[in-house]
Amino acid sequence: MAYYVEVKNLVKLFRSHDSRSSVVRAVDGVSFGVREGELVTLLGPSGCGKTTTLRLIGGFEIPTEGDILIDGVRVNDQPPNARPTSMVFQSYALFPHMTVFENIAYGLKNKRLPQDEIKKKVFEVLEMVGLQGLERRYPGQLSGGQQQRVALARAIVMEPKVLLLDEPLSNLDAKLREQMRVELKKLQTRLKITSIYVTHDQLEAMTLSDRVIVMKEGKIVQMDSPERVYRFPANRFVAGFIGKANFLNGKIERLEESACELRLVNGTSLKADLPDKHDFTTGEEVLVVVRPEGITFCDTDKAHVSGRVVSRIYTGSAASFEVETDQGVLTVEISNPLSLRLPSINETVGLCFSRTAVSVVKTE
Amino acid sequence: MDMYAFKQLKRIWNEPVLMAMIILVVVLLIVFVIYPITMVFLKSLQPTGEGFDLKVYKDLFTKKYFRVPFFNSLKLGVSVASVGVLVGYIFAYAITRVNIPGKTFFRTAASFPIISPPFVIALAAILLFGRNGLITHRLLNDRLRFDIYGFWGLLIVETLAYFPTAFMTMEGILQSIDPALEEASLSLKASKWKTFWKVTFPLSMPGILASWLLVFSQSMADFGNPLILSGNYHVLSVAAYLEITGSYRIPYGSGLAILLLIPTLIAFFVQRYWLSRKSYVTVTGKPSAMRILEPAKWVKVLFTLISAFMVGVIFLFYGTVFYGSFTKLWGVNHTFTLDNYRYVFDIGSEYLKDTLFLAAIATPLSGFLGMLTAYLVARKEFPGRRVIEAMSLLTFAVPGTVVGIGYLLAFNQKPLMLTGTALIIILVFVFRHLPVGVQNGVAALYQIDPAIEEASLDLGASSYRTFWKITMPLMMPALFTALFYTFVKSMTAISAVIFVVSGKWQLITVAILGSVENSDLAQAAAYSYVLIGFVVAAMFLLRWVTNIFSYQERIRRARA
Numbered sequence: 073m074a075y076y077v078e079v080k081n082l083v084k085l086f087r088s089h090d091s092r093s094s095v096v097r098a099v100d101g102v103s104f105g106v107r108e109g110e111l112v113t114l115l116g117p118s119g120c121g122k123t124t125t126l127r128l129i130g131g132f133e134i135p136t137e138g139d140i141l142i143d144g145v146r147v148n149d150q151p152p153n154a155r156p157t158s159m160v161f162q163s164y165a166l167f168p169h170m171t172v173f174e175n176i177a178y179g180l181k182n183k184r185l186p187q188d189e190i191k192k193k194v195f196e197v198l199e200m201v202g203l204q205g206l207e208r209r210y211p212g213q214l215s216g217g218q219q220q221r222v223a224l225a226r227a228i229v230m231e232p233k234v235l236l237l238d239e240p241l242s243n244l245d246a247k248l249r250e251q252m253r254v255e256l257k258k259l260q261t262r263l264k265i266t267s268i269y270v271t272h273d274q275l276e277a278m279t280l281s282d283r284v285i286v287m288k289e290g291k292i293v294q295m296d297s298p299e300r301v302y303r304f305p306a307n308r309f310v311a312g313f314i315g316k317a318n319f320l321n322g323k324i325e326r327l328e329e330s331a332c333e334l335r336l337v338n339g340t341s342l343k344a345d346l347p348d349k350h351d352f353t354t355g356e357e358v359l360v361v362v363r364p365e366g367i368t369f370c371d372t373d374k375a376h377v378s379g380r381v382v383s384r385i386y387t388g389s390a391a392s393f394e395v396e397t398d399q400g401v402l403t404v405e406i407s408n409p410l411s412l413r414l415p416s417i418n419e420t421v422g423l424c425f426s427r428t429a430v431s432v433v434k435t436e
Numbered sequence: 437m438d439m440y441a442f443k444q445l446k447r448i449w450n451e452p453v454l455m456a457m458i459i460l461v462v463v464l465l466i467v468f469v470i471y472p473i474t475m476v477f478l479k480s481l482q483p484t485g486e487g488f489d490l491k492v493y494k495d496l497f498t499k500k501y502f503r504v505p506f507f508n509s510l511k512l513g514v515s516v517a518s519v520g521v522l523v524g525y526i527f528a529y530a531i532t533r534v535n536i537p538g539k540t541f542f543r544t545a546a547s548f549p550i551i552s553p554p555f556v557i558a559l560a561a562i563l564l565f566g567r568n569g570l571i572t573h574r575l576l577n578d579r580l581r582f583d584i585y586g587f588w589g590l591l592i593v594e595t596l597a598y599f600p601t602a603f604m605t606m607e608g609i610l611q612s613i614d615p616a617l618e619e620a621s622l623s624l625k626a627s628k629w630k631t632f633w634k635v636t637f638p639l640s641m642p643g644i645l646a647s648w649l650l651v652f653s654q655s656m657a658d659f660g661n662p663l664i665l666s667g668n669y670h671v672l673s674v675a676a677y678l679e680i681t682g683s684y685r686i687p688y689g690s691g692l693a694i695l696l697l698i699p700t701l702i703a704f705f706v707q708r709y710w711l712s713r714k715s716y717v718t719v720t721g722k723p724s725a726m727r728i729l730e731p732a733k734w735v736k737v738l739f740t741l742i743s744a745f746m747v748g749v750i751f752l753f754y755g756t757v758f759y760g761s762f763t764k765l766w767g768v769n770h771t772f773t774l775d776n777y778r779y780v781f782d783i784g785s786e787y788l789k790d791t792l793f794l795a796a797i798a799t800p801l802s803g804f805l806g807m808l809t810a811y812l813v814a815r816k817e818f819p820g821r822r823v824i825e826a827m828s829l830l831t832f833a834v835p836g837t838v839v840g841i842g843y844l845l846a847f848n849q850k851p852l853m854l855t856g857t858a859l860i861i862i863l864v865f866v867f868r869h870l871p872v873g874v875q876n877g878v879a880a881l882y883q884i885d886p887a888i889e890e891a892s893l894d895l896g897a898s899s900y901r902t903f904w905k906i907t908m909p910l911m912m913p914a915l916f917t918a919l920f921y922t923f924v925k926s927m928t929a930i931s932a933v934i935f936v937v938s939g940k941w942q943l944i945t946v947a948i949l950g951s952v953e954n955s956d957l958a959q960a961a962a963y964s965y966v967l968i969g970f971v972v973a974a975m976f977l978l979r980w981v982t983n984i985f986s987y988q989e990r991i992r993r994a995r996a
C-alpha cells in the first residue's frame with residue numbers, strides 16, 4: 073500500500089550555538105512512511121530530533137536535504153499555511169487575545185468559510201472535546217487540561233490531511249495525562265486522521281500508536297508495531313529504552329527459520345524467537361534480552377540462572393526483585409504478588425525465563 | 437552564497453507579501469538612514485565640491501577654531517556622563533535597595549526631564565542664574581560672579597536632563613540582581629558596606645558602563661541646551677550648525693558632524709555589542725519579588741535627602757519656567773499676566789498646528805514601520821536580517837545634527853527633491869524615532885512564544901495575516917510605547933529638524949529658540965508649557981488607548 077505521508081532521506085543541520093564552525097545534525101537521514109489513517113509515533117530520548125522531524129513535516133523548518141511528500145505531492149517548498157497539516161504544539165500556543173471560540177474559528181476563517189458554517193463546525197468540535205459552554209473564555213481562564221483540548225480542537229477542526237502532535241500531553245499532570253491519552257486515542261480512531269505523534273514517553277507511544285518509530289541521535293533505529301518493537305527490539309538501545317530489560321551474554325547454538333537455541337555463559341541453554349528478518353549467524357556471540365515481567369521463580373535445578381535476592385520492592389500491584397547472579401544483577405517483576413509465596417532477601421532462588429520474554433540483539 | 441541562504445531566499449520567494457515587506461524595509465532604511473549619513477561623509481571629503489581630498493579634516497585638526505569644539509564636546513560629555521551616572525546610581529540605589537519613602541513620587545519626578553522638551557532645563561537655568569536671574573540677580577544682587585553661559589552651566593543643565601536615563605537603566609540592573617546574593621554575602625559575615633562593594637557594585641558594573649556611554653552620547657549629541665547656553669564654550673553640534681547655516685561652509689559643517697558621529701558611534705557599538713555580552717544579569721523587565729534588607733536609619737535618611745535634593749532641583753527648574761510663563765518681562769517686571777499664552781495661541785498657533793500635524797502623521801508611520809521591522813528581524817529568517825536590525829537601530833547612535841545635515845544634503849537634489857516640504861520633516865521624525873519601536877517590538881516579540889505564530893501559519897493564515905491578526909495585537913503595548921515616544925520626541929525635538937524646517941512648515945521648538953534669541957524668556961516659557969501640556973495630554977491618551985485596546989485589559993474585564 074502506498075504511503076500517505078512520505079519522508080525521504082531527511083537531513084536537518086543547525087548551526088551550533090556554542091561554536092560557530094560546527095553544526096548539529098538534528099535529523100540525519102530519516103526516511104519513513106505513514107499510511108492513511110494511521111497513527112505513528114516518533115519516540116526517543118531528549119534531543120534525538122523528534123521535534124525537528126515533526127517541524128520539518130509541518131513546514132516550520134527548511135530541510136537541509138531530503139523530500140517530504142504528502143498524498144503524493146512534494147511539499148518541501150510550501151510554507152506551513154499552504155500545507156495540509158495541522159499541528160498541536162507542546163506549549164499549546166493558544167492565541168492569548170482570542171476567546172476559545174475565536175481560537176478554534178481562526179483557521180476556518182482563514183479558509184474563508186461562511187460564518188454559519190464556521191459556527192457549526194466550532195460547536196461540533198467543542199462538543200467532541202468536551203468543552204461546551206467554555207467558548208467565550210480566554211485561554212488564560214482555562215485549566216491546563218482544558219487548554220490542551222482547545223489546542224486539539226483548533227487543529228482537528230481544520231480536518232487536516234495530517235495531524236502533527238508534539239508531546240501534546242507533556243504539560244499535564246500524570247492523572248490527566250492518562251485520561252487525555254485515552255480520549256485522544258478514541259478521537260483518533262473515530263476520525264481516522266493520519267497522525268504523527270512525538271513523545272519521549274514510551275507508555276504513551278505504546279498505547280496510542282499503530283506504529284512506533286524509535287529515534288536516536290537524529291537517526292531511525294527501529295520502525296515497527298508497538299508489540300513487535302517491544303518483542304523484538306532492534307538493538308540494545310531500543311530494548312533498554314522501551315520497557316525494562318535484563319541483558320545476558322550468550323551464543324547462538326543453532327539457528328532455525330525464526331527461532332534459535334541459545335547457550336548462556338553458565339552453560340544453560342534456552343529457546344528464543346527471532347524476527348522474520350534478521351542477520352544472526354550460528355555461533356554468533358549475542359546479548360540475550362529478558363523482560364523482567366517474563367521471569368518467574370522456580371527450582372534451582374530447572375532454572376536458567378540462579379542467584380541470591382538482594383532487594384525486594386513491593387508496590388501493591390506488583391513486586392520487583394533484584395537477584396544477584398553470575399550473569400550480573402537481574403531484575404524480576406512479579407505481577408499479582410499476593411497470590412504467590414515470595415522469596416525473602418538473601419534467599420537463593422532459581423529464575424525461569426518464559427520464551428515470549430526473551431529476545432536477542434547484537435552485542436555491537 | 438551558501439545553500440542555506442539560498443533555501444531561505446527560495447522560501448521567502450514563495451511568499452510575495454513577506455518578500456515585498458522585506459524589500460520595502462530595506463529600501464527605506466537605505467534611502468532614509470544610510471544614504472543621508474553617507475552624504476555627510478562624502479561632503480566632508482569634497483571641500484571644493486569636486487574631487488575628493490582630506491583638506492577639511494586637516495583643517496579640523498590643525499586650526500584651533502575647529503579643534504576647540506571637539507575637545508570641548510568630549511570634556512563636557514565625559515563630565516556629564518560621570519556626574520550623571522553617579523547621581524543616577526545613587527538615585528537608583530535609593531529606590532531599589534534603600535527603600536526610601538515616596539519611591540513612586542521620586543521615580544515620576546525623575547522622568548520629567550526625559551519626556552519634556554530638552555531645553556526647558558536650559559531655559560530654567562537662564563531664568564534662575566542668567567543676567568536677570570531670579571537667584572543671581574534678585575536674590576544675590578549680582579554679588580556672586582557666576583556665569584551660567586559656558587561649561588559649568590551646561591554641566592548642570594545636561595546632568596539634570598540626562599541623569600534620569602542613567603537612573604532608569606540602573607534601576608533595571610539593580611532590580612535584576614537577586615537580593616539573595618546580598619543576603620548570602622551577609623550570612624557569610626561580610627558587613628553591609630563590604631557587601632555593597634564586593635557584590636552589588638561589581639554586579640552593577642556593566643549597567644554603570646552602559647549608562648555612562650548612553651549619557652556620554654546624549655551629551656555629545658545635545659544641541660538645544662548648548663545652543664542657548666554655551667556662550668563662548670563652543671561644542672561640536674552647535675559649531676556644525678553654525679558652520680552650515682551661518683557661514684555656509686557645508687564641507688566643514690559636515691566634517692564637524694563626522695567628528696561628532698565617531699565617538700557616539702563607538703559608544704553605541706561598545707555598549708550594544710560588547711557590554712551587553714559582559715552583563716552578568718539578564719534584564720528581564722520582570723523584577724524579582726523585591727525583598728529589601730532594611731538599611732541603617734542614617735543611610736536611609738542620607739539617601740532620602742540626596743534624592744529629595746535632586747527632585748527639589750527638578751521642581752525648582754520646572755516651577756521657575758511655569759512661573760516665568762506668567763510674567764510680563766523676566767527679571768524686570770514679574771506682574772502676573774496671561775499675555776504670553778495669548779500670544780502662543782494667537783501668533784504661535786501656526787507653529788502649534790504645523791507641529792501637531794507633522795507629528796500626528798509621523799507617529800503612526802514610525803510606530804508601524806518599527807513594529808514591522810521588529811517582526812521581520814525577530815521572527816523571520818532571511819539573509820541580512822542582522823544588518824537590517826543594525827541599520828534600524830543606527831539612528832540611536834547618530835546625533836540629530838548629523839541626521840539633519842544628512843537630510844539637508846541628501847534630499848536637496850533630484851530625484852528626491854524634498855527640501856522645504858512637509859514630507860522631509862515627517863521623514864526625519866519617522867526615521868529618527870524608529871529605533872524605539874524596533875527595540876520595544878523586538879523585546880515584546882522575544883516574550884511571545886514563537887509557537888503562537890507558527891500555530892497561525894499552520895492554521896492556514898499567511899505571514900501577512902498572521903502579522904495583523906496575531907502578532908500585532910500581542911505587540912500592542914510595545915506599539916503604544918513607541919507611538920507615545922515618537923509623538924513626544926517629534927513634538928519636542930530640535931537638533932535634526934532645525935536643518936529642514938522651512939518658512940512654510942514651522943515647529944514650536946524652533947519658535948521657542950526664536951523667543952530665547954529675542955530674549956523674550958517669558959514667551960519661551962509659555963511655549964514650553966504649552967508643549968508640556970501636549971505631552972501630558974498624549975500621556976493620558978496613551979493610557980486610555982492602552983486600556984481600550986490591549987488584550988490584557990480586555991481579559992481583565994472579562995474576568996471581572
Ligand SMILES: Nc1ncnc2c1ncn2[C@@H]1O[C@H](COP(=O)(O)OP(=O)(O)OP(=O)(O)O)[C@@H](O)[C@H]1O
Binds near residue numbers: 086
Ligand atoms: N533552532 C535550533 N538551533 C540549533 N540547534 C537546534 C535547534 N533546534 C534543535 N536543535 C538541536 O537539534 C537537536 C534535536 O532537537 P529536537 O528539538 O528535535 O529534539 P527532541 O527529540 O524533540 O528532544 P525533546 O524530547 O527534548 O523535545 C538537539 O540537539 C537540539 O539542541
Ligand SMILES: [Mg+2]
Binds near residue numbers: 122123124
Ligand atoms: Mg521536542
